[in-house]
Amino acid sequence: MADNHGPAFSTRPAITASKLLGYHYAVFGFAPYGPYWLEMRKITAVELLSHYRLDMFKHIWISEELDALVGGWLEEHKQKRLLGGEGNEEQDFIDVMLNILEDVWIFTFDADTINKATSLASTFAFQTRKAITVTVASGSSKRAHILNILPYLMPCYMFVALKWEKVLRNTIPDQVRHGFNISGKCKDLAQIFIKKLAVNLQHNLLAQEELDIFVGKDRNVQEAGIKNLRYLQAVVKETLRMYAPSPILLRAAKDDCTLSNGYHVAAGTSLMLNIWKIQCDERVWSDPNEFQPERFLTSHKDTDVWGLNFEMIPFGSRRRSCPGVSLALQMLNLTMASLLHSFEG
Numbered sequence: 001m002a003d004n005h006g007p008a009f010s011t012r013p014a015i016t017a018s019k020l021l022g023y024h025y026a027v028f029g030f031a032p033y034g035p036y037w038l039e040m041r042k043i044t045a046v047e048l049l050s051h052y053r054l055d056m057f058k059h060i061w062i063s064e065e066l067d068a069l070v071g072g073w074l075e076e077h078k079q080k081r082l083l084g085g086e087g088n089e090e091q092d093f094i095d096v097m098l099n100i101l102e103d104v105w106i107f108t109f110d111a112d113t114i115n116k117a118t119s120l121a122s123t124f125a126f127q128t129r130k131a132i133t134v135t136v137a138s139g140s141s142k143r144a145h146i147l148n149i150l151p152y153l154m155p156c157y158m159f160v161a162l163k164w165e166k167v168l169r170n171t172i173p174d175q176v177r178h179g180f181n182i183s184g185k186c187k188d189l190a191q192i193f194i195k196k197l198a199v200n201l202q203h204n205l206l207a208q209e210e211l212d213i214f215v216g217k218d219r220n221v222q223e224a225g226i227k228n229l230r231y232l233q234a235v236v237k238e239t240l241r242m243y244a245p246s247p248i249l250l251r252a253a254k255d256d257c258t259l260s261n262g263y264h265v266a267a268g269t270s271l272m273l274n275i276w277k278i279q280c281d282e283r284v285w286s287d288p289n290e291f292q293p294e295r296f297l298t299s300h301k302d303t304d305v306w307g308l309n310f311e312m313i314p315f316g317s318r319r320r321s322c323p324g325v326s327l328a329l330q331m332l333n334l335t336m337a338s339l340l341h342s343f344e345g
């Protein structure tokens, strides 16, 4: 279906939570297919998440800079709460935002929570923007900065007839939210990864051996060296296969279409793709419930996660696939390699 009817299913279902929490679909991951989504997708791919930009911003995601920014901000709010006064309301806001981040399936929220989250989300946007402005003012001006992309966002104004302010407010916090999300996803995946290696001595030894050969005990793992760590990459892929962080994809039919089996699907029909089931299909994967990284060096050595092999789509596929896949893979591989490297085998 993803192959033959990809374009027909390139929009998202119009659910209430996307409308309320996504500023009337201005958060482009929730936006319907159309000129606004196309423009935002282009800006994100070229200006924010391209290899060129990832290289420019490497100092941010490799260092602790972003963590420090967000951590400092949360700490400040905690302190305010301890001192009483306005802190309580702000703490409410943080609690709700963290719930949203942890619970991606926001359509399970009841009406009250959605109302509360909607008003608090705008505070979040305001605070994030303030934090970014303060960071710029406080002086990393010589470095490439995320705000460099803002001129490219200006044309979006024309598409949504929103105030420029609103586009800015929705876009940057959205990427920051994804930043939080990836840390969460990385943390969950890292836990699974370590647990799997802890119970399986043989996997652990193979991964450690590879690190010893290509990195050595006395050096830190560098991003450039990851490409040599083929076993480690296979372990990361196997983790993504068995524990896809987004196990269900949400799409909707953009136009009427007829599937190859003759079913007619009306425009607007929601489609939920069960990625977990696809990635554990025993017709494709032998012993699908067994953690076997070796399969990505043997029977599935040509299967990657970029959305072209439909038996393995942890980042989705085609038009609405994850634009952060490159960043996510770099972070996952580097985090896992560094974690493993810090432990004795």
Ligand code: HEM
Pocket: 028, 029, 030, 041, 175, 178, 179, 182, 185, 186, 244, 245, 246, 249, 250, 251, 313, 314, 315, 316, 317, 318, 319, 320, 321, 322, 323, 324, 325, 327, 328
């Ligand atoms: C382990 C990490 C990650 C996983 C497993 C993941 C997975 C996914 C999946 C399954 C989708 C839906 C794809 C589809 O419908 O076909 C998606 C969409 C998206 N992801 Fe990710 N993602 C990750 C990290 C990131 C990062 C780091 C960013 C950006 C900084 C990001 C930004 C987005 C955006 C903006 C969309 C919506 C795209 C659209 O609707 O056009 N993701 N992601």
